[in-house]
Amino acid sequence: MSDEKFLSFEDPIKELAQKLSALRTASVDSPALNTEIQSLEKENKALTKKIYSKLDTWQIVQVARHPNRPHTSDYIKRIFDDFDELHGDRQFGDDASIIGGIGLLENMPVMVIGHEKGRDTDEKLKRNFGMTNPEGYRKAKRLMLLAEQFSLPVITFVDTAGAYPGIEGEERCQSEAIARNLATMSELKTPILVVVSGEGGSGGALAISVGDHLSMLEYAIYSVASPEACASIIWREADKAPEAAKAMKVSSKDLKKINIIDEIITEPLGGAHRDYDLMAENIKSSLIKNLSILNKLSLDDLLDRRYKRILEIGS
Amino acid sequence: MNWLRRLIPSIGTFKSKSKVPDGLWVSCKKCESVLYVPELEKSLYVCPKCGYHMRIGARKRLDIFLDNSSYEEIAPNLTTKDPLRFKDSKYYTSRVKEAVAATGEKEALIVVKGMLKGVSIVVAAFEFRFLGGSMGSVVGEKFVQGINTAIKEKVPFICFATSGGARxxxxxxxxxxxxxxxxxxQKLKKEKLPYISVLIDPIYGGVSASIAMLGDINIAEPNALSGFTGRRVIEQTVRIELPDNFQKSEYLLSNGAIDMIIHRKNLRSKISSILNKIYKS
Structure with a gap:
C-alpha cells in the first residue's frame, strides 16, 4: 500500500500508516518489532474508526471521489463470474464510460451496467472520466432491452460526476438519450437493482438508476447537481461547495432518512478503497438478498410496485 | 464622450427620453426596435420587425393557445413542503414566497383542461419567472396529475416547457x-394518447432530459435555446468558441432532436391539425 493516498482529514492515520509500512519493510525480525507492529495496527484501526464515525458531508464527498475508490470494473471482477462485455449502441459508437455485459451472480445470469471512470491516465481518457455521451446511455438502453428480452435481471453501478457537457453530446441530443432511458427503465419488464457506488451526479447518474431497489454504499453521494455546480448556481460562489453538499443532503444516511434510497451498504473500515474484496462481498450479498425478494414478485406486481415507488417521490 | 455631450446636450438622456407612461413601450432584445405594447400584444409578443419571439408568462401562453382563453386548472393549490429544509444565503421557503409575489403563481407549472379548436385537451405550461421554471416536487406532481387527467378523459396532452432544469x-x-x-x-403512450411537447426558450437540464424531449412530436418556437448543458458550461469545459446557432431551434432540427419549428402565431392551428390526424376524440 505504498501508493496509498490519504485525504486531508486522514493526517493522523497517514502518520501511523507510514510508520507501519517502515516497520513492515524493516529487515530485522524480532519479537519486539512484531509487538510494535501489532500495537500500531490496533491504534491505526481505532483511529480510523474514530475519524470515519463522524465524517461530515464534505468529507464523505471526498471519500466518494477518492482516487483509489473501487470502480465498476473492480466490482464486476469480484462479484460476477464469467462476465462477457457487450459493446456499442448500434447507432453511433461504443462509449467506454459505461461498461455493460452479461455475467453470473451465483450462477444466475444477470445484465450488469455501470459507469467506469478509469484508473490510470490512459484509461481515464478512454473512459472520459466516467462522463457519458448519448451513445453511452443508448448502449445502456440497448442492453436493458436485451435483458428484458432474455428475462435477465438488470444490476447497475452508478459512479459519475455527470453526463459529459460537450458539443458532440448536444449534437446527438444528450437530453433525449437520458429521458429515453428514464422512460424505458420505468416499464422494463425485468427486475432492476441499482447500486450507487461512488458519485451519483445529476441526470447522468439517474439515466441508469431508475429501478426496483436503490442502494447506496455508505460513503457514496447522490445529488441533483455536483456540490460545486449547486454552489455556483445558488450561492454564486463555487467555493461554497461544502455548504451546498450539506444543504443538498447528498449522503446515504440523509437520503435513507427521506426515503430516496432503500438500503445503505456498509463499507469496510476507512472506506471501500481500503478493502476492495470486502466491499464487493457486501455488495454481492445485498444483491443476492434483494434479487431473491424481487424474483418472487409476478411481473405485473413488480411493474406496479416500481411505478408506485417512482410516483410517490415528492407527492 | 464628454466633449460630445457638451456639444449635443440631449445625447446623455437619449435612453430615457420617452415620456410615455411606463409599460407602453418596450425594445426588442434582438433588433432593438422600440415597440408599442398594445401592438406587440396583437402580434403575440413576437417582434413585428425581426420576428424575435419574446418570453411570455405561462398564463399568457394559455390565453393565447386555448379557445376563448378559458380553462380549468388542475391541482392549482399545491405548494412545496420544503422537504430538505434547504437554506443557502436565504431560506428556500422565502425564495418561493418571493417568486409567488413576483409572478402571482403558486408554482413553476400551471396545468389546465381546456379546448383547442373544439377538441378537449390537457395543457401544462411552465412559468420561467418562477425560480427559473425549475422542477421540484410540486412541478412533477402537477405534471403527473395532468397526465392522469388526460388518461382519465382520453384526451391529448400538450406541454409548453421552458425551464432551467431540476430545482x-x-x-x-x-x-x-x-x-x-x-x-x-409512458402510461399516456400506452393509452395511445398523443403527447406534444413544445420547446420554449430557454429549456435545459433535467426538464429538457425528461418532459421536453419525450414528446411523440417535438415542436420548438423559432430561436428557442434548448439543450442538456448550457452554453457557458460547455465553453468552459471544451474551451472553444461555439457557433452562434448552437442549441437554437434550427440547430436542434438539423440534428434530429425536433420535428418542426413553428411560429408562435401558428402553434394553435399546427397542433390542432396534427391532432386531427393522429387522434380521434
Missing amino acids: MQESMISLMQMAKTSAAI
Whole structure:
C-alpha cells in the first residue's frame, strides 16, 4: 500500500500508516518489532474508526471521489463470474464510460451496467472520466432491452460526476438519450437493482438508476447537481461547495432518512478503497438478498410496485 | 464622450427620453426596435420587425393557445413542503414566497383542461419567472396529475416547457421528478394518447432530459435555446468558441432532436391539425 493516498482529514492515520509500512519493510525480525507492529495496527484501526464515525458531508464527498475508490470494473471482477462485455449502441459508437455485459451472480445470469471512470491516465481518457455521451446511455438502453428480452435481471453501478457537457453530446441530443432511458427503465419488464457506488451526479447518474431497489454504499453521494455546480448556481460562489453538499443532503444516511434510497451498504473500515474484496462481498450479498425478494414478485406486481415507488417521490 | 455631450446636450438622456407612461413601450432584445405594447400584444409578443419571439408568462401562453382563453386548472393549490429544509444565503421557503409575489403563481407549472379548436385537451405550461421554471416536487406532481387527467378523459396532452432544469433546493427529490414525469408519459403512450411537447426558450437540464424531449412530436418556437448543458458550461469545459446557432431551434432540427419549428402565431392551428390526424376524440 505504498501508493496509498490519504485525504486531508486522514493526517493522523497517514502518520501511523507510514510508520507501519517502515516497520513492515524493516529487515530485522524480532519479537519486539512484531509487538510494535501489532500495537500500531490496533491504534491505526481505532483511529480510523474514530475519524470515519463522524465524517461530515464534505468529507464523505471526498471519500466518494477518492482516487483509489473501487470502480465498476473492480466490482464486476469480484462479484460476477464469467462476465462477457457487450459493446456499442448500434447507432453511433461504443462509449467506454459505461461498461455493460452479461455475467453470473451465483450462477444466475444477470445484465450488469455501470459507469467506469478509469484508473490510470490512459484509461481515464478512454473512459472520459466516467462522463457519458448519448451513445453511452443508448448502449445502456440497448442492453436493458436485451435483458428484458432474455428475462435477465438488470444490476447497475452508478459512479459519475455527470453526463459529459460537450458539443458532440448536444449534437446527438444528450437530453433525449437520458429521458429515453428514464422512460424505458420505468416499464422494463425485468427486475432492476441499482447500486450507487461512488458519485451519483445529476441526470447522468439517474439515466441508469431508475429501478426496483436503490442502494447506496455508505460513503457514496447522490445529488441533483455536483456540490460545486449547486454552489455556483445558488450561492454564486463555487467555493461554497461544502455548504451546498450539506444543504443538498447528498449522503446515504440523509437520503435513507427521506426515503430516496432503500438500503445503505456498509463499507469496510476507512472506506471501500481500503478493502476492495470486502466491499464487493457486501455488495454481492445485498444483491443476492434483494434479487431473491424481487424474483418472487409476478411481473405485473413488480411493474406496479416500481411505478408506485417512482410516483410517490415528492407527492 | 464628454466633449460630445457638451456639444449635443440631449445625447446623455437619449435612453430615457420617452415620456410615455411606463409599460407602453418596450425594445426588442434582438433588433432593438422600440415597440408599442398594445401592438406587440396583437402580434403575440413576437417582434413585428425581426420576428424575435419574446418570453411570455405561462398564463399568457394559455390565453393565447386555448379557445376563448378559458380553462380549468388542475391541482392549482399545491405548494412545496420544503422537504430538505434547504437554506443557502436565504431560506428556500422565502425564495418561493418571493417568486409567488413576483409572478402571482403558486408554482413553476400551471396545468389546465381546456379546448383547442373544439377538441378537449390537457395543457401544462411552465412559468420561467418562477425560480427559473425549475422542477421540484410540486412541478412533477402537477405534471403527473395532468397526465392522469388526460388518461382519465382520453384526451391529448400538450406541454409548453421552458425551464432551467431540476430545482436545486429539493435536490434528489427534484432529480427523481425526471423519472416520475417520464414514467407517467409512458402510461399516456400506452393509452395511445398523443403527447406534444413544445420547446420554449430557454429549456435545459433535467426538464429538457425528461418532459421536453419525450414528446411523440417535438415542436420548438423559432430561436428557442434548448439543450442538456448550457452554453457557458460547455465553453468552459471544451474551451472553444461555439457557433452562434448552437442549441437554437434550427440547430436542434438539423440534428434530429425536433420535428418542426413553428411560429408562435401558428402553434394553435399546427397542433390542432396534427391532432386531427393522429387522434380521434
